[in-house]
Amino acid sequence: MEYGFFDVLSLLGALGFFIYGMKVMSEGIQKVAGAKMRSILSSMTSNRVKGVFTGFTITSLVQSSSATTVLVVSFVNAGLLSLTESIGVIMGANIGTTITAWLISIIGFKVKIATYALPIIAFGFPLMFFNRDKLKFWGEVLVGFALLFMGLSLLKDAVPDLKSNPDILSFLSRYTDLGFLSILIFVGIGTLITIIVQSSSAAMALTLVMANNGWIPFELAAAMVLGENIGTTITANLAALIGNVHAKRAALSHFIFNIFGVIWIILLIYPVLYAIDTYIVSTGGDSPFTTATSIPVGLSLFHTSFNIVNTLLLLGFVNFIARTVTKVIKSSGDDEYTLEYISTGLMNTAELSIEQARKETGRFGKMTGKMSKQFRELLTSEKPKKQKKLLKKIREYEEMTDRMELEISQYLMDVSASGTLSSDSALKVNGLLSVVNDLERVGDIFFQMSKDVERNYENEKTFKDKQIENILKMMDLVDEAIKIMSTNLESTHSDISLEPAMRVEFEINDYRNRLRKGQTKDIEKEKYDPKRDSLYKDIFHLCEKLGDHIINVSEAITGEKERELKEELEEA
DSSP: OOOOHHHHHHHHHHHHHHHHHHHHHHHHHHHHHTHHHHHHHHHTTSSHHHHHHHHHHHHHHHTOHHHHHHHHHHHHHHTSSOHHHHHHHHHHHHHHTHHHHHHIIIIITTSOHHHHHHHHHHHHTGGGGOSSHHHHHHHHHHHHHHHHHHHHHHHHHHSOOTTTOHHHHHHHHTTTSSTHHHHHHHHHHHHHHHHHHTOHHHHHHHHHHHHHTTSSOHHHHHHHHHHHHHHTHHHHHHHHTTSOHHHHHHHHHHHHHHHHHHHHHHHTHHHHHHHHHHHHHHTTOOOTTTOGGGHHHHHHHHHHHHHHHHHHHHGGGHHHHHHHHHHHSOOOOSSSOOOSSOOGGGOOOHHHHHHHHHHHHHHHHHHHHHHHHHHHHHHHOOOHHHHHHHHHHHHHHHHHHHHHHHHHHHHHHHHHHTSOOOHHHHHHHHHHHHHHHHHHHHHHHHHHHHHHHHHHHHTTOOOOHHHHHHHHHHHHHHHHHHHHHHHHHTSOGGGOOSHHHHHHHHHHHHHHHHHHHHHHHHHHTTOOOHHHHHHHHHHHHHHHHHHHHHHHHHHHHHOOOHHHHHHHHHHO
16 A cells, blocks of 8 residues: 555644644643742752752643743743753653653553543533633643544554555665664654654654554664654754743753763663663563564653663753853853843743843843942043043943843833733833833933043043042942842842832932032132032932932832831831
């Protein structure tokens, strides 16, 4: 019987059915878990072992390591997971994906699950029309589960029977008796299949079907499984293409972890496979080398053992992998500003998008601290060449703050336009818009202060030692305010108190008043230099303005107001 074009379409359709069922079930489980899944990823990665367990648990639930790794890339992109934490989760995902092979081996080939698929759909489908989201999502899980195994059943029937199709059999037979070279070729075939179908679970199902029917031997099926471990990293790398530098590093670490594992296991593949064969035979099973129906169990055992051992081997090298990918994929740095955490391509949920914007805003806050340091150096520098260099640097940073405000604000407006914001999320967006506006004004003020210093130099004037000392004292208070603000930007709402920020703000206002009185006395004593002292006055007044915008940032984060807390503090 010829395997014609219609048969190829049937195979692709069955494969699509299987992948679609897995997608529906995976998305349903993610919706059921919702914020809990994000919470698990944030809290259960405090050490490497917990990270591995988290990755294993989630992948076992969603039945797709690709879904987990793309989710991990999204969280790294948003700054919710560090690079080292993400590597542990990815390692666990590799172990979790082996559950699919066991389900197919134990259930898929021994029980006609497709027989129960329609009754499962009959039960799950009505749930999808309930108003309660939880029931609706559970309906998606059940329908997806049924579709997955219906697709598997169709896939078994659609895979070409090589015994009945000598042309295809002769094509493959050229590569099955080349010894170790055959292993390498089928590793490539497994990789290619996984890249094409974008699912290691689907590729694994296809491999198990072919092995179960005796169309490929045990060792070549194992080689295909290794190839699928490489191919599955492509999905995360594709997702990371539209992510930031942190996302790209997480995806590359997945590739390095899997490719290293495949290299060492290929060198030991025959001893490992014979050890698995010995174990199966000793437990009363048939040898997968001689009995085709034993291959699925042998293959599942090989897949699980390989991923567990590879994880144990590399668990101690997580920091080394992190350092390696950091060196390979370098950050753009501050001199040429690009968004690090925000990526429109990975804007999946309102909560995740807001978290990305919050992380980017925290980075924005740190930049204002760098501008403060540069202004201090400018104020005390006596070398014209260094002065020009610092003036140029502050101007460049001011331009960066303008771009940061524009890009973060635009991103937040895009999030708002998605129409998926809850009232709580809308308040967060509004607060962040206020924050980036104040941070941009801080950048403007530092630039304005630098221009005042520059004008003083152009007038061939120098500030009196006492004036420089006063400005530096004022800058100490501003730096303390910036430090508190940066801490607040990186903290959650519940962990923040406005009181420390307010106390520094009161000190800035009080010191400004003292300097203003001192200048009034200088005028009375006729010690006032209009050109020099007017610029001095501008600078300490601008420092007070800096304090105003900095306290505005903390107010926007906490939701408290200065005047309310001021009344409380005065009463105390």
